[in-house]
Amino acid sequence: MSKIIINTEQASYPVIIGESNLSQVPAVLKKHKLFNNLFIVIDENVSKYHLSYIKSVFSKHDGRIIYEIFPSGEKYKSDTQIKKIYSALLNNKFSRDTTLIAIGGGVTGDIAGYAAATYMRGIQLVHIPTTLLAMIDSSIGGKTAINFNKRKNVIGVFYNPQLVFIDTMFLASLPGKEIDSALGELIKYGLLSNKEFYNFLIKNIVKIKSLNKNVINKTITESIKIKAGVVSQDEFEKKGIRKILNLGHTFAHAIESELGFRIKHGEAVAAGIICALFLSTKVGLLSSSRINELLLLAGTIHFPRIIQKMNNQRIYKAMQSDKKNVNGKILFVIISDIGKIVVDVPASKNDILYSLNKMKDFCFV
Ligand SMILES: NC(=O)c1ccc[n+]([C@@H]2O[C@H](COP(=O)([O-])OP(=O)(O)OC[C@H]3O[C@@H](n4cnc5c(N)ncnc54)[C@H](O)[C@@H]3O)[C@@H](O)[C@H]2O)c1
Known part of the structure; x- marks a missing residue:
């Protein structure tokens, strides 16, 4: 595994890169002292190929976990979907001591990132990008957004994650x-x-x-x-x-x-x-x-x-x-x-x- 530290005015966070390293995530979350109430948003295609593996990895985590499967596609980077994420967080009684983990491509990362930035004025955020585009670009740099009125990324905020964790194993199932x-x-x-x-x-x-x-x-x-x-x-x-x-x-x-x-x-x-x-x-x-x-x-x-x-x-x-x-x-x-x-x-x-x-x-x- 290798590590790159992103240093900005507001934040400093590691990007961990490896192959078949996902099993390390629970230990890494602990090491970085992230809240152990986990709300995990997973892209639906990622869940199709990897959900049971992801669940087996997180079974080592000693804290509460709720999984939310997110529909695939740019049209779901929307206000309708963000409301569904807020509702799931509220219905499951997540408060500010929550870590939201986004497992998916740039669409999942952008909308889940926006949810993390705005829910209860901000909860912790971890990106686990699963597309090549998200690994090289969208999971880094803290831009979050949704589309609105057919306009691209017009609602959004800058919000840095606590951690980005890249496992290139995910690319094997990518079309x-x-x-x-x-x-x-x-x-x-x-x-x-x-x-x-x-x-x-x-x-x-x-x-x-x-x-x-x-x-x-x-x-x-x-x-x-x-x-x-x-x-x-x-x-x-x-x-x-x-x-x-x-x-x-x-x-x-x-x-x-x-x-x-x-x-x-x-x-x-x-x-x-x-x-x-x-x-x-x-x-x-x-x-x-x-x-x-x-x-x-x-x-x-x-x-x-x-x-x-x-x-x-x-x-x-x-x-x-x-x-x-x-x-x-x-x-x-x-x-x-x-x-x-x-x-x-x-x-x-x-x-x-x-x-x-x-x-x-x-x-x-
Ligand atoms: N925040 C930023 O800085 C930034 C930068 C660049 C792009 N973006 C945004 O990123 C989005 C594009 O991201 P994308 O290309 O990752 O699209 P995406 O998230 O829609 O993923 C592409 C497709 O791959 C599927 N998928 C994801 N991971 C998979 C896997 N491991 N195996 C099989 N299928 C998988 C998804 O279900 C989807 O169908 C755009 O909304 C763009 O605006 C944001």
Whole structure:
């Protein structure tokens, strides 16, 4: 097992990474002196494959445990579902001396994290991410949210967990399309970091997709280190540094909203990053000789046809109510090369539509 400590202004918490290490969780909870009343939210697909194993692990825990199975899918990251979590907590008489454990992907982590942040003004939180996307990204950094009125992540708070516990064993049951979906956020880390990590990802893309143990371990560890470096400098996205993590996300969130969350978040992020790369060339920041190399990883993803058919004008309209807009201006993160990022760049409607069209051409040649 390895450990990375995330240090922010408000918190310091460990991320423990290993393979088949879940049995250690009860001892780790004890070591970190977490409350032993456990409310465990488990994604329904995770429960389908792993519930009896999870229960056998937690049978070693000496405290009260209630399991809540959470339905799978982005549409359940909703106000209706959050009420169900609050009701289950209340009905089972959980008070502030509770540790909420989220076992699932980014959807479970985001909504359970929001529940932990708000129930009785905050209870302890542990993430046990079970998708590649959640392991490399969403379980780290303290963003929690639900979608509301068809808008992505518009209700939420920053709330750090006490602990993140990663067992890569969970990836064995993950459908291949979910690994592809994680590539969206992974491409982001490749582009934000340095040529060494970007080249590592390109060289090992087949091994990542086939879950080669050493490669997956390095991929997760390096991505977490990159995110940790960013959030430790700018926990609340106030200084601009954390905004680099939004590369491609202005496009992605509008695409997700417009398509009614019928595509995977990671697919939307990958499409959004491709748009951001074309926008970077359009505004003259990225040379047309460099873009091909920066598109290499994205070129390995199979995108759903629904992206090709989506209406660009409506995507543009959805962007007009992006939560990151300032004074009505839609702002983008763009890139001049690997590790060279510029934030808060406004763009004209024409350039935005151009980028969407170029993305479609690239994805569906
Ligand atoms: N908080 C953050 O900083 C942050 C960052 C990135 C993304 N996100 C959010 O994360 C969400 C996307 O996360 P995701 O891609 O993990 O989606 P997800 O949680 O919907 O999981 C994807 C699918 O995999 C299934 N699943 C999960 N683990 C499994 C396993 N081990 N075996 C079999 N099936 C499994 C789920 O049931 C679901 O069908 C989005 O809502 C996005 O907004 C948040």
